[in-house]
Amino acid sequence: MVLRSAPHAEAWVNAAQTDRMDILTSSDLTRHAMQDPLRVVGLTKTYGPPSNRVTALAGVTTSFAAGTFTAIMGPSGSGKTTLLQCASGLDRPTGGTVHVDGREFVQGGEAAATRFRRTRIGFVFQQYNLLPTLTALQNVTLPMRLAGRKVNRRQCMDLLEQVGLAGFVDRRPTELSGGQQQRVAIARALASRPSIVFADEPTGALDGTSAAEVLSLLRRAVDTYGQTMVMVTHDPIAAAFADSVVFLADGRIVGTMKNPSAAAVSEQMLRLDLARRNDGPR
Numbered sequence: 001m002v003l004r005s006a007p008h009a010e011a012w013v014n015a016a017q018t019d020r021m022d023i024l025t026s027s028d029l030t031r032h033a034m035q036d037p038l039r040v041v042g043l044t045k046t047y048g049p050p051s052n053r054v055t056a057l058a059g060v061t062t063s064f065a066a067g068t069f070t071a072i073m074g075p076s077g078s079g080k081t082t083l084l085q086c087a088s089g090l091d092r093p094t095g096g097t098v099h100v101d102g103r104e105f106v107q108g109g110e111a112a113a114t115r116f117r118r119t120r121i122g123f124v125f126q127q128y129n130l131l132p133t134l135t136a137l138q139n140v141t142l143p144m145r146l147a148g149r150k151v152n153r154r155q156c157m158d159l160l161e162q163v164g165l166a167g168f169v170d171r172r173p174t175e176l177s178g179g180q181q182q183r184v185a186i187a188r189a190l191a192s193r194p195s196i197v198f199a200d201e202p203t204g205a206l207d208g209t210s211a212a213e214v215l216s217l218l219r220r221a222v223d224t225y226g227q228t229m230v231m232v233t234h235d236p237i238a239a240a241f242a243d244s245v246v247f248l249a250d251g252r253i254v255g256t257m258k259n260p261s262a263a264a265v266s267e268q269m270l271r272l273d274l275a276r277r278n279d280g281p282r
């Protein structure tokens with residue numbers, strides 16, 4: 001998918017394997033995307049003073065359909081994490097809007113943003129972000145307790161069982177391997193049944209076997225519960241677990257790929273790197 005408004009888009013379409021990509025106009029996007037659980041429109045994010053401005057997002061418009069798994073890829077510094085953080089309410093965009101479950105997320109102060117994140121969104125981070133003093137089960141129930149919601153202990157135990165940790169519920173993070181900690185983090189992210197789960201490099205700190213297990217769990221969350229998964233990754237093998245890949249460069253969407261294979265993703269990443277080198281520093 002290439003948004004026609006994106007600069008370099010024509011070049012990208014020419015350079016890429018166009019048979020794997022759709023061309024989407026902004027009216028198509030509007031028509032199809034209004035009901036999607038997550039939609040971002042004209043998202044911009046700049047850092048620093050005008051004299052030294054960094055543009056991390058330069059107007060990103062896209063939509064994530066229910067029950068789909070999308071990987072966000074792009075060269076270092078292309079804006080992947082910034083997109084994830086702005087789309088999830090962890091950070092405030094400079095411009096543009098975020099729509100979750102058809103409603104615009106209005107940046108109404110930290111309390112509102114926190115409430116929004118706790119009820120509608122799950123997060124999985126590269127470094128797991130588990131609380132070291134709590135057991136696996138307590139880590140999973142924590143977001144519900146923080147949100148003042150009744151804890152469904154049985155459901156949390158079931159989730160830990162589903163991620164293969166039935167015998168580990170009373171262990172603290174230091175007593176678990178990296179892969180096991182990430183599986184606790186996935187159970188925690190899924191416990192409140194959020195409509196959208198954001199994952200930022202969820203396999204970045206894992207070996208190949210643990211990474212495949214974690215990715216299979218994310219895939220299963222999409223297929224079983226219809227959750228919408230948005231994952232930032234550098235790894236083409238991880239991206240191949242997704243239904244589609246959105247490619248970013250210089251804070252813009254420059255293409256998407258449906259039904260990605262690791263080989264096709266690697267090839268597109270190489271093309272992007274090459275295009276960037278040919279363009280020189282911005």
Ligand SMILES: Nc1ncnc2c1ncn2[C@@H]1O[C@H](COP(=O)(O)OP(=O)(O)OP(=O)(O)O)[C@@H](O)[C@H]1O
Nearest residue numbers: 047048054055056075076077078079080081082083
């Ligand atoms: N807090 C900040 N202050 C200033 N510039 C920032 C800040 N956060 C990010 N940036 C800049 O914004 C741009 C996009 O950063 P971002 O972390 O979103 O990229 P990325 O694609 O996730 O990179 P990587 O793959 O290396 O993690 C980069 O040029 C980065 O240096």
